[in-house]
Each structure stands twice: as C-alpha cells, then as structure tokens.
Amino acid sequence: MLPQTDPILPKLVRDVPRGRDWLYKLKLDGFRGTLYVEDERGRFLSKTKKPMRRFDALANAIARELPARDVILDGEIVVMREGRPDFSSLMMTESRRVMWRSMCCG
Secondary structure (H helix, E strand, C coil), rough: CCCCCCCCCCCCCCCCCCCCCCCCCCCCCCHHHHEEEEEEEEEECCCCECCCCCHHHHHHHHHCCCCCCEEEEEEECCEEEEEEEEEHHHHCCCCCCCEEEEEEEE
C-alpha cells in the first residue's frame, strides 16, 4: 500500500524567486487532488485527505493509461474549454464520460 503524502500547496510570497533553477506555471481554477494509483486502480484525495469520489472515473482512467503501476501524482483537476479553465463545468462533471490530459513541466 502506498504511503499517504501531504499535497504540495501553493505559497504566497512577496517576490518571485529568480534563477535558472525555478519553473513557473499558472494557477488554474480547479480542485487540488492527490492521485494514488495501485494495481491499475486510482483514487483522488483532497488537500484535506478526504476521498474525492466524484472523480473516481477520472482516477481510474488515468490509472489504466499510466506506464507505472504504483504511483502518487499531485496536481489540479481542471476542465478546459477553448484553452481556458472552466470551473462551472468542473462542478457539473459527470463521472460516466472521462477524457484526460496531463500537463507537466520538467
């Protein structure tokens, strides 16, 4: 069984750090979630470590597609419409139809 981890939370700072060792990304309007994948099954936990059952279909779709069998991913669950986050659509997400795309920096 994978260990429970604390999510990486954004931190408000007065100045942006500078240097080649820093990467930046936009804060998208969605739900923060930690995805636990074990044996091709996924489950999301909220930043307060509560199950996010409404996203079970998404968690399992991601789990089936990942090359890794046991993994923990931390990120934002977002619905994109015409290249922009659409929080109201995320609130109406139905679990029976799922498409996903990962966006990573690295």
